[in-house]
Amino acid sequence: MKRHESPPTLTHGDKIYFPAAGLCKRDYMTYLAQIGEHLVRHLRHRPVTLVRCPDGVAGRRFYQRHLPPHAPPSLPRREVQGERPLIAIPDVETLLYYGNLGAIEFHAGLHLVQGPQAGCPTALTFDLDPSDPRDFERVRELALCLREVLRGLGLDGVAKTTGASGLQVLVPLEEPLPYAVTRPVVNFVAAYCASRWPDLATTERRVRHRGRRVYVDAPQHGPTRTLIAAYSVRAVEKALVSAPITWAELEYGVSPDAFDLHVVPDRLERVGDWLELAARHPASRVRAIHDALPPPWRQTRVRSV
Structure with a gap:
């Protein structure tokens, strides 16, 4: 897995994002850079909805599925007739752009939006x-x-x-x-x-x-619903991550608290993406x-x- 020591896009890196865990925006963005290729795999070519928390999980939050008004012209987007352009996340660079805007949760549609089987769940x-x-x-x-x-x-x-x-x-x-x-x-x-x-x-x-x-x-x-994408962090105090797990782990009593943004990058290095495999x-x-x-x-x- 290609890993980055520090994300290329970062402003206000010292802002506290997860107070209970003592994690700042820089910690979160580093996580996105580390696991970005895996998260993007579960977002690419799908409808995407963000939960943005610009001041961290203790501050205000809002959903967003349309392109931000201030988005640069080069930012990927999905055009839909009669609607404002929708968010599209085809690559890690775009993922980091939204992460820097305070997008903590990335929710993906169940179906693809391109190709001959567009609109059908996978x-x-x-x-x-x-x-x-x-x-x-x-x-x-x-x-x-x-x-x-x-x-x-x-x-x-x-x-x-x-x-x-x-x-x-x-x-x-x-x-x-x-x-x-x-x-x-x-x-x-x-x-x-x-x-x-x-x-x-x-x-x-x-x-x-x-x-x-x-x-x-x-x-x-x-068709109008989304699920939290694999490897997305959730906007909760402990910075927990949506992580694919094995049935053996479930049988042995694994807890969701076992998967936070500290643990998941090394887990991916060790066992790979169970959902992809x-x-x-x-x-x-x-x-x-x-x-x-x-x-x-x-x-x-x-x-x-």
């Missing part, structure tokens, strides 16, 4: 969100149950911490598929988990009705699962359980 995605942010153990347990279900369907996934309190499980595809195929499959698997483990999982969107159950956020698998599944297998669903499940609406 993976099945399952977003597991605990009702109690302190109860990661239930999220961990559900992720292992979800893997059992996927294996029963002839699939497997890659687990990824969110850098917050949840987990995401992705099933990479050999080629993108339309949402009309992938969404019913995701919805069905989510509802199946909620029915098989009713004390552990739910698809109930109303928080007050979830109790202690983990929310399987099937609607998050959609993961097996990809034939689109024909996912289509076969979709076609075998009972007719009501071929619709994209998710049901609450």
